[in-house]
Amino acid sequence: PGVALLQTHQPEHAVIRAILSGRDEAFWDAEAAARQAAGMPPFGRLAGIILSHPDPQLVADFARHLAANAAPLHQAGAELWGPAPAPIARIRGRYRMRMLIRAPRQAPVQAAIADWLAPHRPPTNLRLAVDIDPQSFL
Incomplete structure (x- = not known):
């Protein structure tokens, strides 16, 4: 008390x-x-994708390219939201873009993301991080 x-x-x-x-x-x-x-956790799945690069136009262009080629995600029953600037849009000189993937609980999210990203070669110095069932959206 x-x-x-x-x-x-x-x-x-x-x-x-x-x-x-x-x-x-x-x-x-x-x-x-x-x-x-x-369809949000724990009843569905989420995955966060963060892309970062020193050039804001380059990271935005690559994020849009990935979004335009998201068929493997859709085939797995997932939705892709974004890209959009990350909530913290710049860290240590790197501009950040964020995408979220929402999928049914039983969907093979990791395999769908791997199939989605595999054919796309990121530009030099671009970082791409995948966070399955993220705890934070920053």
């Missing part, structure tokens, strides 16, 4: 309402239903 202070710009948010009402189980039930309806 003790005292907790809570400050928010969104007092009507579902999380805040659940905390204040003491009905956290109701919040978790609603959150699980929303995630299931949207």
Whole structure:
């Protein structure tokens, strides 16, 4: 027992309402239903793709090229969202682009990503990172 202070710009948010009402189980039930309806984890799969390069135009062009050639992902039942600038768009002089892949839980996500990326040779000095079931979107 003790005292907790809570400050928010969104007092009507579902999380805040659940905390204040003491009905956290109701919040978790609603959150699980929303995630299931949207095909989001744990009811679906996500993969994050981050591309980075010192030249912002080059990384954007290659990201668009990959997005335009995403047939292996679609064949696996996956959706590709993006590309878009990453939430932190530049780190240590490298410009970053982000893509997200959403797929059904049973979809072979890793194999589909490998098939998608294999025929495309990245430009020199371009970094491409794949994060399966990411914990952070930065």
